Amino acid sequence: MAHKQNVSFTPDAFDNPPEGPVGVHRGNRAWYAVLLPYVVVVVIAVILGVFAWAIMSGEINNIRLPWSTNQSTTAKSSNIKSGKIDEHKSKSDDADDDSDEDRDPVKDDKSNKTDKNSNSSKDSKDNNASDSKASEQPINKTVPVRVVNATKIQGHAAQEAAKLKQAGYASVEAANPSGNVPADSVVWYKGDENRSAAEDIAKTLGISNVEPANQIATTIVVVLCK
Numbered sequence: 001m002a003h004k005q006n007v008s009f010t011p012d013a014f015d016n017p018p019e020g021p022v023g024v025h026r027g028n029r030a031w032y033a034v035l036l037p038y039v040v041v042v043v044i045a046v047i048l049g050v051f052a053w054a055i056m057s058g059e060i061n062n063i064r065l066p067w068s069t070n071q072s073t074t075a076k077s078s079n080i081k082s083g084k085i086d087e088h089k090s091k092s093d094d095a096d097d098d099s100d101e102d103r104d105p106v107k108d109d110k111s112n113k114t115d116k117n118s119n120s121s122k123d124s125k126d127n128n129a130s131d132s133k134a135s136e137q138p139i140n141k142t143v144p145v146r147v148v149n150a151t152k153i154q155g156h157a158a159q160e161a162a163k164l165k166q167a168g169y170a171s172v173e174a175a176n177p178s179g180n181v182p183a184d185s186v187v188w189y190k191g192d193e194n195r196s197a198a199e200d201i202a203k204t205l206g207i208s209n210v211e212p213a214n215q216i217a218t219t220i221v222v223v224l225c226k
Helices: 032-056 066-099 106-138 158-168 194-207
Strands: 146-151 174-175 186-189 210-212 220-224
Touching: 032 174, 106 174, 146 158, 158 174, 158 220, 186 194, 194 210
Parallel strands: 146 174, 146 220, 186 210
Antiparallel strands: 186 220
16 A cells, blocks of 8 residues: 655745734625615615505595696697687687678568579479470370260250361360269360360360360360350
8 A cells, every 4th residue: 555755845935924814805894884775675665655555545646747747738738729729619600690690681581582583483484484385386186085065055065076176176076974074164185295285175165274184085085064
């Protein structure tokens, strides 16, 4: 078994270290450095407690932060602007109402009368146009004509039918009434194109009533009642 042999070295500076404190690495700390962590913990605890109380009591809504102040200022300015716009609109509406109230009733009445006169003039022009159009239509004397005797005069329908034949109407027949008859003599016609012939027949027989009647069987029907 090998044995260690003592080896001797030449002495140096490390074999005789200087005297001084041994194991001291840090110096003494200041009192505020020792208390600072505790102060920070206490301040944070107080802030959290106040925040929790504000949330539970609702007081957090009353806290005014800088950005909330800007938002409220903007909202107030927008409300003021909208209020001014509404006020201006209200004044404009009031001015319109005042102008309507200040309007001269005499002028309005004249305007209404003018409108009525223009409308009546237009209606009369339309009626005159339709009458002139009917008068301009050629008289078709080939249309079938039926003369109904609703009087107590014997042969009166045949006499009136003869007058129409003399006037140039080719298809005329006399007949007795088969249903209800009107109170006055009348000439009925079917279709606007036969209006001129009906008016000519009424003029020939001295009848003033000429009416359209699309339900009649013959193109023109003359009812003699008197």
